[in-house]
Amino acid sequence: MATLGNPKNTIEILNKYQFMFQKRFGQNFLIDTHVLEKIIKSAEITKEDLVLEIGPGIGTMTQYLCENAREVVAVEIDKNLIPILENDTLAPYDNVTIINEDILKVDLNTLVQEKNAGRRIKVVANLPYYITTPIIMGLFEAHVPLKNITVMVQKEVADRMQAGPGSKDYGALSLAVQYYATPYIVANVPPNCFMPRPNVGSAVIRLTLHEEPTVKVADEAFMFRIIRASFNQRRKTLVNGLTNAAELSVSKEQVQSALEQLGLPVTVRGEALTLEQFARLSNLLKG
Ligand code: SAM
Numbered sequence: 224m225a226t227l228g229n230p231k232n233t234i235e236i237l238n239k240y241q242f243m244f245q246k247r248f249g250q251n252f253l254i255d256t257h258v259l260e261k262i263i264k265s266a267e268i269t270k271e272d273l274v275l276e277i278g279p280g281i282g283t284m285t286q287y288l289c290e291n292a293r294e295v296v297a298v299e300i301d302k303n304l305i306p307i308l309e310n311d312t313l314a315p316y317d318n319v320t321i322i323n324e325d326i327l328k329v330d331l332n333t334l335v336q337e338k339n340a341g342r343r344i345k346v347v348a349n350l351p352y353y354i355t356t357p358i359i360m361g362l363f364e365a366h367v368p369l370k371n372i373t374v375m376v377q378k379e380v381a382d383r384m385q386a387g388p389g390s391k392d393y394g395a396l397s398l399a400v401q402y403y404a405t406p407y408i409v410a411n412v413p414p415n416c417f418m419p420r421p422n423v424g425s426a427v428i429r430l431t432l433h434e435e436p437t438v439k440v441a442d443e444a445f446m447f448r449i450i451r452a453s454f455n456q457r458r459k460t461l462v463n464g465l466t467n468a469a470e471l472s473v474s475k476e477q478v479q480s481a482l483e484q485l486g487l488p489v490t491v492r493g494e495a496l497t498l499e500q501f502a503r504l505s506n507l508l509k510g
Contacts (some may be wrong), residue, residue, distance in 0.1 A: 227283040227312060228256045233418060236281050244419060248301050249351030252280045253375075255416035258427070263287045265409040266347050266373035272281045273339040277326045277348035277358060277374075280304060281424050282312035288347060289316040296338060298322045298329055314333050326358060331367045343368040343432075349375040352421070356380075356396065359430070370433050373409070373428040381408050381426035388497055398498050399447065402438070404430035438502035446505035453493025453501075465508075475509050481507040492499040 227233055233254050236242075253259060262284065268274060269293040279285040279297035281304060288295045297319060299305065305323050307484050313319050320338075322329065337489055339373045346369060350358060356378050362369060376384075379392075385406040386392035400406055409427040414420040440446045452468035453461055462478045465471055481504055487496075496504070 224243055228259050230254045249353045251417040251421045253283050253349055254418050258412055258416050259287055261410050262427055268292050273344045275346045278351055282308045289319050292350050295319040298326045300325050321472045336369050343370045345370050346372040352377050369432045375425050375427050378424035378426045381428040388495055395450050398450050401498055404432045406430050440502045441506050441509050450501055460490050
């Protein structure tokens with residue numbers, strides 16, 4: 224079986240199976256071996272690891288994962304790709320399980336229990352961009368035991384995940400990701416590394432899960448409601464943003480008093496607060 228990851232071998236497989244790309248599944252297959260090697264290297268895959276791959280496509284990255292990991296589980300929604308994976312591109316490997324399912328419907332905690340005795344796994348993917356945020360937030364919020372998540376995402380989304388206070392990209396996604404993990408942008412990837420070419424730039428980002436939470440929060444869900452309300456009305460002061468939010472019932476006086484206790488001006492905007500400050504603010508308002 225010829226190694227995929229270059230345009231010639233990819234086209235050969237696509238022609239052999241008369242595969243038709245499905246736009247609705249966000250199918251942009253990688254055709255650049257340097258990018259593939261970079262992803263595998265930055266995910267720090269070893270022969271101890273169980274790796275979950277989301278959306279293997281024709282199995283390009285899966286082949287690299289099978290070579291480097293102990294075991295691979297690949298979840299692919301498109302049933303037309305399953306015969307290609309099973310009978311052709313992944314046929315030489317006995318350490319891979321292919322599941323034909325929507326990743327958002329898979330019970331990953333049970334899978335990790337069964338396949339890895341509940342020990343932490345790694346996730347690697349060239350993600351379908353239409354569901355990047357639900358996939359990543361789903362992994363975090365379900366508390367799937369994870370070491371790291373190394374994924375190709377839209378460049379703009381990678382920037383938002385990594386942004387800090389004061390940056391135009393800083394927002395609810397930055398805080399949600401950084402609450403659970405440390406982000407690191409591994410590489411920017413241009414459209415010509417994919418087939419077909421996407422019409423946006425891409426980036427590989429690695430999210431290394433915190434072993435212990437870096438901030439203490441009494442009520443996580445409440446903190447995230449505060450964060451969302453703060454960024455919903457970006458140009459408003461935090462006091463106005465929070466008191467206007469329907470999903471919160473906090474008074475102007477409560478918010479002003481909490482800000483004073485944090486040593487912040489009452490005119491401050493949400494985009495200036497760190498994760499630590501949002502955690503302390505939500506603890507004060509909850510109390
Ligand atoms: N990993 C391959 C590669 O790098 O060449 C393909 C990446 S392509 C950007 C995204 C893949 O995810 C496609 O194969 C697509 O069919 C699959 N996919 C899309 N939505 C999915 C979902 N909800 N669950 C599982 N796989 C999905």
